[in-house]
Amino acid sequence: MYIVMNELNVSPENKEMLHQRFGKASGNMAQVPGCIEFMFLSNVDESQKEVVYTKWESKQDYENWLASDAFSKAHGGQKQSGQKPASSANELHAYEVVHHYTK
Secondary structure (H helix, E strand, O other): OEEEEEEEEEOHHHHHHHHHHHHHHHHHHHHOOOEEEEEEEEOOOOOOEEEEEEEEOOHHHHHHHHOOHHHHHHHHHHHHHOOOOOEEEEEEEEEEOOOOOOO
């Protein structure tokens, strides 16, 4: 398994807009080959960090999604519509799963 977490720096006034954007897009992830899980995490301590968490069957599945038309449409749509980015910066973290437990 392969985990990718995208940590977004979001101002308080843009948080709700970002929540709505990811809420609309999250259902599409169920159709992405190799995507096991998608979560959008909102920081409870009022920091400006929000996290997009994805779990993949493999690193190759993640890379295939990055190269897909679906990814381009999802991430290029706001440019085409004139929407400003909701986050001011991001930091990507990727992990290979070494040990795993689930109920």
